[in-house]
Amino acid sequence: MNEKLTEKDLLERARNICSSREYCTSDMSAKLSLWGAKEEEVIKRILKKLKDEKFIDEERYCRAYAVDHFRYQHWGRIRIVSGLKMKKIPDQIIKPAIEAIDEEEYLRSLRTIIASYRRTVKAKNRYDLKGKLLRHALSKGFESHLVYDILNEVSDD
16 A cells, blocks of 8 residues: 555545444554654554544453453463463453353363364374373363362363
């Protein structure tokens, strides 16, 4: 795109995409740079306007990110927190969003992930099976103590 967009054009474009889905400050800053906003002051002014007009709300973004990645990607809390930190979201905003995930639904999801993977995994013995199930659940971002507890329930069957 060779056209030079004005600050007003950039703001309007940002408003349009923010009205269709949630964006965090770092994502929008990257988009503005991609669109040709080279000066840091221009980006800061646009971001401030978007925040003032509630097009960008870090807390709302964080809640949506946590719930969506838990429900649809089947991520655990550790992976969700890591993803949010990569987007430069402060810890005091991340914590309430993570706590909003229902504990019963969280454990039910972890049990489902382990049970579903157990049906497809090939293992030489029980020890090998538990190791593979553990690694799979940990790679999804679930806490090790919860995974151990559920694996112990499964092995007692």
